[in-house]
Amino acid sequence: MKLMWTTQMLLAVIGISAGIAVAGGLFAFLVELGVVADFADRTHTGDRILLYESCAAFGGIIGNIIYVFQISIPAGPWILGICGILAGIFAGCWAMALAEILNVFPVFLRRAGLIKYLTVFILSIALGKGLGACLFFFRGW
């Protein structure tokens, strides 16, 4: 009995440490990409940055609980669709912010000498990503 207790304690320590480490890493990444700061700036709602931070925190906490404990949520296709759009917007901004942080665009544009057709370039990235996602889901890859 005593042995089982210590094992459980060990597991708890592992779990808590893993959780804190993952939270630190993932959310540092999220903040450093500046996606939310970008949203706040674009919509001129910088005064609500604390609210957005809380939303990111609760989204992470609740999303993790739902995933880990496989909690089923009775939601119709409508709610699913809305969640999908919101998560998609976020993932799209995330992907572009990642490319931006890594200076993908300045490097390519400078190499190719492209300045004029920047909008075409950006549009084709967006369309390509959307098309790629569609293909991925339709083919069930």
Added chain:
Amino acid sequence: MSSDGTTLYIRGNRAVEVTKSEVTLGDILSMECADRRVIPRVKALPVLKIRTPGRQRYVISILEIIACIHKNCPGIEVQNLGAADIIVTCENQKTPSKLWHIAKTVFVAAVTFFGAAFTIMAFNNDVDVTRLFGQIHELATGRAGSGFTVLEISYSAGLTVGILLFFNHFGKKRFTADPTPMEIQMRLYENDIQTTLAENASRRGDEIDVDNTDASGSDRD
């Protein structure tokens, strides 16, 4: 001129927002001078006249401002303690409706919430946390985990603690007096935008400056 030889200290923020079409130096600078009579006179000097209505931006070089002061009050020595370029943004007087502001806030909050939830799920899925926990559980106890063990519970608790510690606040209650990571990120982003605006204007040559010749010869773009 009684103000001969006195020094006027000026300090401007890098980004200023104005609502009127006649911008005076007092709107964009704060100033200090030993001779008190100088300040109101300098403050009233017009520096920029915005003709077309609507939202627009001007980048004014501090040299232009100093030249303006020299022209109108000769004999004053000007010391700049602020930014070298001042970005003046002209905003329309009407503030957008409160409802629209709330709608935008709700939208961003929703995107952030679902985005963060999606992100953590995608991460857990990517590294297959469920299987990993099963393996750790088997390693420690010799039995396969049920998917609802102390490991899953403590992981969720740890994640919660980690997120709240990282963001440094719970709702409106802050744990320390430091600004939160997103507040810092916001400021950095604003700084980047201001630098870009000022440098873009100076490269294009439409900065309001004493001589508008482009000095940066190494420009390729």
